[in-house]
Amino acid sequence: MTRLLSHLTQEVIVFLLAATLFLAAAIFLPGFMFKDGAFQAGNLIAMVRAVSVLGILAVGMGIVIIGRGIDLSAVAVMAMSVAWYLQMLNSGVPGWQALGWALAGVVAVGLINGFMVAYADVPAIFVTLASSYFVYGFVRSQLIVSDATPAPAGSWILELPNLGLVTSTHIPIDVYAFGAAVFVGFLFLRFTKWGRYIYLMGDNFMAARNMGVPVRPMTVLYYVISALMAFVAGILTTSSIQSMNVRVVNSNMLYDVILVCVIGGIGLSGGKGYMRNVVVGALLIGIMGNAMTIMDFTNVEQNLIKSIILLTAIIIDGLLNPRDEQTAQQGDI
């Protein structure tokens, strides 16, 4: 029994929790999975779709956290880069040129985050918090005119949803993109030497450096990856809403991204976790959000329930996996 319990990592706990919630919703909530006794896939697809953008951001965030960093600028980069890109398109900047500028801006933010953390030794939490405010403030005040920036008619972004619908399954493009992001993240972490470096750095930064891992360029690299993921997430958001509203920067979204990573089992102390944790975390959030929407819960009530579930997962994890000497030495971020 004890042996069995010790296998209960947070990941397994959350997976069991998600599975339980899923079953409970499927049985007790009409319309979640069965409607009038018949199986319906529509709601499940909508559910996964609702967390796809969150999941893509969490893939970037997950890679950064595994490398023992954190990127609080992800949501700001997502909203502001795409809003600026749309603004350029609306004011007549040629498509490729606008895309080039936007991507250059995104990479620049990633580079600055990485350089400040890796070379100036400023804690990641402060660097990325500052860059989040800077990116938001600069773009909002200097580059765009309104909170909401519409995508120009005929833009390629508006054509993206049709890519998903042409397949016979009618699965939205967001879901494919989330799957692709997870798969690429998995290949990167599992099969490239840079991926292995990130685990080494997250596990024991000094040891990794002594081994000869290029820790500083690697740090810069994962912040750039996170920024690029954020841009992809922004494009997908725009493709379905047909505009980008930068109000999202003031929302809870960033916490939800971190929540997806942490609740899925990517330890904030670094070096732990896989892409599958992102999927589990995103699914749990998706199931809860969907079930609570069906039950007409307000946002305040939803946040309350989310926080209780997160606390429960953390407490169970703390009881079953007590902190050892190594985590005590390193501390969390």
Place this chain on the structure above:
Amino acid sequence: MRLKQTLAAIGLAALGTVTLHAAQAQEAQDDPGPAAYAAALKGKRVVLVPMAMGFDLAQGWNAFLKREVEAWGGVYDSRDPNWVTDAGTQALTDLVNSEPKPNVLVVHSPDLQSYSKVLKKAHKEGIYVVLIDNPMNFPADAYVGSDWDRLGQLEAEAAVKGCANSPKKEIGLVQGDAANATSILQYNGIKKVLAKYPDFKIVAEPFSNWDQTQSRTVTATMLQQHPDICAIIDFWDGDAVGAAAAIKEAGKKDQVKLVTTGGGAASACKALEDGTYYAIVMTDVVGESRDLNAIIKYLLQSGQPAGTSKTYIYTLEKATTKEDLRPGLCWSVEDLQAGKF
């Protein structure tokens, strides 16, 4: 001799007439209006604190008030809390404690309660408080804006009309949030109207938290649960694009009529034209701003101490559909900022 007298008499009479005319002219020049107007208004400070500057209505009020206040010799300023309630409270606290103090605060409140304490302090300092568009549990000197209960009724009437040919009379709501007066009152208004139509039923009423993506997600879920919905009322056109996207993705653009409300910026007319919205209850932003300006001028001249009057000025609202579209119905932020209104 007689002639001389006559001439003198005529001369005197003429002189008299002239003097009389002159006196009358003098009297006309002494109209006390302009002087009193200038004395009461000159140099008075008006500050607008909307929930955020980045959306159509706030940009409308801001452009209009700036032009008017500066034209009557006042000093105009604005703050941008950017949807953060704490930042709004902070801005108001700073304003109430600043020197020189503002004379009028135009406040767009995020909820019923948060600003009450600081606005009470403003009244104590002799600052008039005018609420714009969002009601509060606070006795402001004036409220200018929508009657949200009535607005909800108009939305519900439009939805009922939109459902006329549908076999099932199911309506879905996408509410804002549970603390905001505009959301609560719209809900009440909708309920009132639907009580008169017993065959209509609200089948789902999730919250968007005024966020587009959230609106899309909850609408997609709603359409999955209740495929026969004939109309959806989304409580703000700032997030209704999300609901519209979900309806379109579900392939139900013809079946589901989307009703919403907003400031009547150009994007709203476009959405009516292409059928994204079936009806939108538009706020006449220029009319509303003119009411606002008038009540500010009235308060400053009235001599009424701050916090002692209570006036409600509701903006005329109308559910606009595709049939009502005409050029110039909607306004653009660019035009407003360029002073074209």
